Structures are given as structure tokens and as C-alpha cells.
Amino acid sequence: MTTLSRSRIELASRVSRAQMLLAYRENPSFCAVGQRLGVHHQTVQRCVERALADGPLAALDDRPRPGKEPTITPEAKAWLVSLACDKAKDHGYPHELWTTRLLARHAREHGPAAGHACLANLVQGTVCKILGREEIKPHKVRYYLENRDAEFEQKMAEVLCVYREVQVLKKASAKGRRRGKPVTIVSWPSQRRRRICRPSLASTPPLRATMNTNAMARSACWLGSICSPARSTPLSKIVTAVESSSNSSGLSMPLIRRTLRSN
Numbered sequence: 001m002t003t004l005s006r007s008r009i010e011l012a013s014r015v016s017r018a019q020m021l022l023a024y025r026e027n028p029s030f031c032a033v034g035q036r037l038g039v040h041h042q043t044v045q046r047c048v049e050r051a052l053a054d055g056p057l058a059a060l061d062d063r064p065r066p067g068k069e070p071t072i073t074p075e076a077k078a079w080l081v082s083l084a085c086d087k088a089k090d091h092g093y094p095h096e097l098w099t100t101r102l103l104a105r106h107a108r109e110h111g112p113a114a115g116h117a118c119l120a121n122l123v124q125g126t127v128c129k130i131l132g133r134e135e136i137k138p139h140k141v142r143y144y145l146e147n148r149d150a151e152f153e154q155k156m157a158e159v160l161c162v163y164r165e166v167q168v169l170k171k172a173s174a175k176g177r178r179r180g181k182p183v184t185i186v187s188w189p190s191q192r193r194r195r196i197c198r199p200s201l202a203s204t205p206p207l208r209a210t211m212n213t214n215a216m217a218r219s220a221c222w223l224g225s226i227c228s229p230a231r232s233t234p235l236s237k238i239v240t241a242v243e244s245s246s247n248s249s250g251l252s253m254p255l256i257r258r259t260l261r262s263n
Contacts, residue, residue: 001056014060020047021056076116077130080107084131084138098138100127 004010005018016037023033024044034041051059084103088095095102104127111119131137149155 004060013062017047017060020044021051021059024048072118072122072126072130073116076111076118079111079114079116080119080122080127080130081134081136083107084136097141100124100131100139103127103138 001018001022005015005022007015016039019037020033020039020043023036024030027033027036030041030044030048033044037044047059080103083091083106084098088098088102091106093102093106101124104122104124107116107119107122107127111117111122
């Protein structure tokens with residue numbers, strides 16, 4: 001009681017009544033306690049009399065105030081809530097969901113016949129209050145799930161397999177395009193010949209394969225200029241040109257000499 005009389009978070013009425021009871025215990029005089037706390041002596045008297053009748057803790061709270069008796073019975077409220085949980089089309093209406101106005105009209109028309117005469121004058125606002133206390137919103141549906149197809153899982157698996165096969169085929173085609181070998185076509189104006197030069201190893205890195213291809217292309221151009229019948233070049237110049245081409249392209253001399261002999 002002493003802690004409650006010094007509290008700053010309790011209701012002011014409870015704190016004031018606790019102070020009255022403690023002050024009256026120290027000085028049993030209604031007028032003295034009223035002057036000390038700044039209240040009327042009759043207020044102190046009523047608080048002390050109630051504490052003697054119901055107990056000190058019960059005297060701290062307000063008595064239940066008298067009010068009008070509720071006209072709608074709990075049974076009628078339960079019937080209305082159960083009606084809101086059904087679908088409107090199950091009761092002969094073309095609506096898919098209930099509205100509060102439609103629900104109130106249906107309760108007024110069919111409530112007295114169901115034994116709830118208190119629903120004869122039911123209005124829309126009262127329906128909203130009753131459903132709000134139960135946290136029911138018949139006009140709002142979040143979702144519903146209904147499994148109608150018995151072969152749904154099998155069909156779903158087939159569709160997923162088709163999508164998986166398409167994904168695998170796309171990956172395979174993209175991988176095949178990335179593994180394509182570089183091709184260089186070399187031609188010279190004398191005889192309009194074309195030669196396809198490819199790297200010797202498929203596992204060669206792209207940069208090295210490009211360098212070897214360029215080297216082979218330069219050697220092919222040298223061979224085209226040497227073997228062309230329109231030109232006549234001395235052998236010493238041919239050997240010197242071939243040696244310089246091999247040094248710049250990274251090819252070995254025996255390979256070029258064998259190529260000259262075969263041509």
C-alpha cells in the first residue's frame with residue numbers, strides 16, 4: 001500500500017485512495033485527512049467505509065457503474081458470427097462474400113425465426129462491432145486453395161522435366177559455341193588460293209592459338225609469294241626470307257624447308 005501511494009505510473013484514483021487509507025490509519029479523522037490531502041471529508045469517509053466492507057485492495061478500484069443491459073444475447077452473437085463464417089451464396093444470395101449490410105439484413109429477416117428476437121432491429125454498425133470483437137472480416141478473403149485435379153503432381157513433374165530439358169539444351173549449345181576453333185583464311189592475288197590454318201592442339205589457350213595462327217598465316221603468305229610462277233626469286237633471298245619469317249613467327253626451319261621441298 002505504501003509503494004502504491006508513492007507510485008507515478010499507477011492511476012491517480014488508486015494512488016489517492018491508498019494515501020487516504022494510510023493517512024486515516026495514522027490519524028482516524030475524516031476532516032483531518034481531507035484537509036491534509038485536499039479532498040472532501042465525505043470522499044475519505046466513503047473510501048474508508050468501502051475498505052472496511054470489501055477490503056483495502058477492493059476499495060482502490062471503482063465500482064462497476066450501472067448501465068443499460070445488453071439487448072443482444074450471447075447466443076444471438078454466436079449465431080451471427082457462425083453466419084458470417086459461411087458463404088453468402090450458400091444462403092441463396094448471388095454474392096460470393098458477405099457484406100456487413102447484407103449480413104445485417106439477413107439477420108433481421110431470419111434471426112427471429114431462428115429464435116433470436118433481439119436481432120429484429122439489428123443495424124450495420126452493430127454487426128461491425130460484433131465481428132470486430134471476434135476479429136472476423138467476412139468481406140475480406142486472403143486466399144484459399146483447392147486441389148481439383150487428381151493428376152496435378154504428375155502433370156507438374158512433366159512440365160518441370162520439359163523446362164529442365166530446354167535448359168540443358170541451351171547450356172549444351174552455348175558450350176559448343178564457346179569451344180569452336182578459330183579459323184583463318186589466307187589468300188594472295190596471284191593464284192587466288194585459300195588455305196585454312198588451325199591450331200595443332202585443341203587445348204591450347206586462346207592467346208597462344210591466335211599467335212600460332214598468325215604465324216602460320218605469315219608463313220603461308222611467304223610460301224604463296226615464293227611458289228608463285230609470276231615471280232623468280234634467287235635461292236639465297238628465299239632462304240634468308242624464310243629464316244627471318246621463322247624467327248618472327250616461332251616456327252622451326254626444318255618444317256619450312258620440308259614445306260618448300262613438297263611444293
